[in-house]
Amino acid sequence: MATETSRKLTMARAISEAIDLEMAADSRVFVMGEDVGPYGGIFGSTTGLFTKYGPNRVIDTPISESAFIGAAAGAAAEGLRPIVELMFVDFFGVAMDQIYNHLAKNHYMSGGSVSHPLVLMTAMGAGYNDAAQHSQTLYGLFAHVPGLKVVVPSNAYDAKGLMIQSIRDPNPVMYFFHKGLLGLGWMPSDDRAVVTVPEESYTIPLGRANIVRDGTDVTIVTIGAMVHRAVEAAEIAAVKGISVEVVDLRTLVPLDTGTILSSLKKTHRLVIVDEDYLSFGMSGEIAAIAAEQALEYLEAPVRRVAVPNVPIPYSRPLEQAVIPSTPRILDAVTYVTEF
Amino acid sequence: MATETSRKLTMARAISEAIDLEMAADSRVFVMGEDVGPYGGIFGSTTGLFTKYGPNRVIDTPISESAFIGAAAGAAAEGLRPIVELMFVDFFGVAMDQIYNHLAKNHYMSGGSVSHPLVLMTAMGAGYNDAAQHSQTLYGLFAHVPGLKVVVPSNAYDAKGLMIQSIRDPNPVMYFFHKGLLGLGWMPSDDRAVVTVPEESYTIPLGRANIVRDGTDVTIVTIGAMVHRAVEAAEIAAVKGISVEVVDLRTLVPLDTGTILSSLKKTHRLVIVDEDYLSFGMSGEIAAIAAEQALEYLEAPVRRVAVPNVPIPYSRPLEQAVIPSTPRILDAVTYVTEF
Amino acid sequence: MDSKQAVFMYEQMLLIRRYEDQMAQIYTEGKSPLFSIAAGPVPGEMHLAAGQEPVAVGIGIHLRNDDAVTAPHRPHHIAIAKGVDLNRMTAEIFGRVDGLSHGKGGHMHLFDPQVHFSCSGIVGAGFPPALGAALAMKRQGSDRVAVAFAGEGAANQGTFHESLNLASLWKLPVVFIIEDNHYAISVPKSESTAVSRNSERAAAYNIPGVYIRDNDVVAIYEAGKEAIDRARRGDGPSLIEIETTRLYGHFQGDAEAYLAQGEKDEWRHHDPIPRFRDLLLANGWLDSATDQDIQTRVNARVDEAVGFARKSPEPMPEDALTDVFAETGKEAI
Amino acid sequence: MDSKQAVFMYEQMLLIRRYEDQMAQIYTEGKSPLFSIAAGPVPGEMHLAAGQEPVAVGIGIHLRNDDAVTAPHRPHHIAIAKGVDLNRMTAEIFGRVDGLSHGKGGHMHLFDPQVHFSCSGIVGAGFPPALGAALAMKRQGSDRVAVAFAGEGAANQGTFHESLNLASLWKLPVVFIIEDNHYAISVPKSESTAVSRNSERAAAYNIPGVYIRDNDVVAIYEAGKEAIDRARRGDGPSLIEIETTRLYGHFQGDAEAYLAQGEKDEWRHHDPIPRFRDLLLANGWLDSATDQDIQTRVNARVDEAVGFARKSPEPMPEDALTDVFAETGKEAI
């Protein structure tokens, strides 16, 4: 039993295991995308699936994202349960019309008569010098347009449970995995994302944030890889006597406003950590919720730590300067505490 | 002199006049897009230009937005000054990769050695029952990704001055015109957008908000067609003894944070009115700025009036329910005043 | 084509024509004296397909209820030929609660899952979902097929290329129909398309390509049968381009100043409906009494649909907040 | 092709090969014992083009400094053949301040406006800007031309279709070069492309299409000359697809488990450089002493570039905030 409960997985393995379980359980589920077949997905999200399920259920595509993502939507409307991979979220612009004018809106435009139960999984995130077209997070943009659920796991346990839930959801779900959390071996990966993962199937409801660390002085609201930076900052802050609560949103749509607010009512101080661009995105939305619904509790100005409205640069010192870091988070925590 | 200064123009005429003046002044300027030629632009942005400048400078295109917008970027890099029309901003998804991965980022990715002086003009806005794929504003999305200036005029005077400035700007500028402000005749149009416009060329700097109405009790920050709804609400509020200041941002990038903050320091109350989707967009950004930089001045929770995270519905009562209206704005103003 | 089919097609063409003519009329209600797109019982853009009936009917005759169709912004003729519920479709165009989408979709967003019909206001957007429907059908082991309709202007959108390639590669049961009505809004085909016939592009995807001249419903019927049978057999996709005519403007309110003098008169004189009627009469498949009956029936059918729509209430404002997500809808805000 | 051109091309091929081999080596620095894409002096993805020299050189020889080129994610060979500043390009790949973009761009984002070169990491994205450059050239009345290079995988992206149509329609001075190296990452052409040769797709745009087998630099030279001359004369675009080979993996670190047994050996045995050398020797255009000189020169050139890069300092963190907008850059935050 000790061994059973202590099986640790990387996030990549957790994702492919989740897909495997659902493919085994439901013959309508299939995977489509570039290099998802024999290669197993550039980021390992489909490792082993081609061997197990063959080319009819694990389908390599041409580099025609509009066609194959739109086709996935069409197949979903006809009763299949596609999981389709957009290799990097940065490429969304070649297929965005199919995604946001159709996949996201058809349920509404049809008055509820058409559904697209579909998972659009995609890699995001910086930290390995792949520059401006391969390093973004962009989840805020997808959360802005109505009709897509937006899932951003920060560790293997959540990755598996959220993936299974996403596959079963009757709606289109954008599922983002951060390249730097996957445990790929050939890329730096956060050990904190490697956690115990049960072998069996389980789900995590969409729209429920996770308080990954309790605290009383400051709330950090964050998501994805930044959860671990936030926890690091919280650990350092603890040494200085500052008690930081870290809220991992896990999904942006639905957004767990309740958890954010109850944390704020306890701590009275808010720092938002976001690997997306600073302006007009997630960090603004969370701050706005605070300004609308918890203003009387706020004892210090809100602080946002995000990418400072520049494309992601290539060179290491430049990239490291723009991606939110533990010291920058700590500065923000200190600022709101000392205010 | 009285006649000269009182020439009033519709916004559509102001835009085409601005383009005309720049085309006359600079042979590098040309226009490209669907139906911009003999038709004069579906929304009249190029009326008269084909007759005056001919098919070499006013170029009809196939329905190939990726190709012609990308081509405009390429032409700009080689020394031309394209004005390219995306007929409705709602169509951005078919060309977004060219827009945001290239047009927006090349200057940065090239370390400043490549420039794209280009205006991408596009129609936005609801109010005439064109439903979910033809009624959005979406400026928040373009303001989120770094590298594009974002211009949203609310009246003919601003439309002309901002267009000329945009054409002369060395950067890519997204220029949004609201269909319901253009004075097209075949579509409801706000008379408040028809204002006196000088015949000569003039510019309005990007990044400078306009206080369209002074007030002391509440600040409304808004843009585009909503400026007029906000002014209406302010007029009604004035009758009730509430003094509302209305800030027309005019551009989202650059954002005139200074004007927002000084108004807030005077009024201590903030309402944001935005025709874009509520969450993860402009309204969140403005609220966040308040929560970061003017928290101690806020005497009431921030209120946002925006499209409540649903696609724009077709039917009149449904559409009217989701587009911010004068009564909804007034409610918000009352709320923050009485808080 | 036997006489029964021919008469059925004729009746459908009349139904479509009557529908579009009625819609053109109704669309003006409440919009005068000055034309305002936003006024009256039917607001928003209105793209009518009078003149393009042969395309919808000549293809639609070969389709079953369980076959899928995607249509573009100009969808009525295709919807009618596919058997979309005319009452609910009309109510949708009127923006009423009994509409297919309870008023949320409107004229460019008609969805009738009963007959696997959908459309979109984005040019070229219907190709990929048709692929997807065909993929589902193939995987499900059925002999169903999908058909994507689009204008000649749409054939220059990237989705056309990506979709035809993928359809051929995966040998999907899908047929691509291009309605060449000579214009994309004001832009003539010659100024948008580097080849005179899109059917020539079929070779770029290793699939059959056919061009049909002259809005000829009989030829459309034949080519449609071949392509759809082929898809049903599992032999893969085809591309058919059909020369047709747009008897109204691009949308209602279009002044069509870009047309050459007399261009439209030519189209009107070459109206496919009287031509087909003459053929049926000549073949002895139709007599004028039957023709009269059909006209009466068709008019009544359209009147019924319009009556149904007019009677249906408008949706309640709060309904705008539902249907963003399946299930509870409570995530909508 | 005269002997001078041939020897020049040979030297360029060697320069490219040497560059890519050196880059492959340097790329491993700091990455062992466990391969980490993020470590060492050259981090990030690295797509090398050894084996594809004939394409770059056979086309590049016909281009002037003022002609424009757009290249894909695998750009080094094309950049070198276009005359991009090798020192600054290398410094860019090292992410240093003396790089073409001062370290902001990196290997997939090389821009050298001096020779009108740019590239992009997005597959198929280089077609439209090449059109635009050609449009500018045509409008400016010059005889300059633009060339867009892309892989065979990119030919299934929508931009390919849209751009070829537009280029033909507007008779732009642009040439489209497809490098058919058999794979798009792990996906073989036969599983991505419904025709065996993309050159067959030229007919869909009413432009000439040529396929060149066997990575043959002489044939590439000839076809390139014809297409570029044609564009320069104002006779419009052409499409050339070239069979070539990718001697490294898709990117460095690619285990290439998807290749068939021996597949790569075949490519290696058919290396275009020794083949071209043999031809030159056979023609008497090269002797082994000259060959030796060239090798020495080429090695020195690469060493110089790498030395230049290594000497250049890293950018300062605060430099990340500049260059979002032209002029002041103060809007950056």
Ligand SMILES: Cc1ncc(C[n+]2csc(CCOP(=O)(O)OP(=O)(O)O)c2C)c(N)n1
């Ligand atoms: C991607 C996109 N670009 C532009 C438009 C605007 N638009 C709507 S219909 C149309 C013309 C379509 O022409 P065609 O495909 O020939 O169809 P037709 O209207 O002739 O039936 C255009 C440009 C759009 N809806 N979507």
Ligand SMILES: Cc1ncc(C[n+]2csc(CCOP(=O)(O)OP(=O)(O)O)c2C)c(N)n1
């Ligand atoms: C739009 C887009 N989709 C996917 C990718 C990921 N990707 C990078 S290179 C590549 C393969 C490209 O193949 P090909 O065009 O044949 O060029 P090659 O790598 O063989 O030189 C893929 C799929 C991308 N960069 N852009």
Ligand SMILES: [Mg+2]
């Ligand atoms: Mg047409």
Ligand SMILES: [Mg+2]
């Ligand atoms: Mg390739």
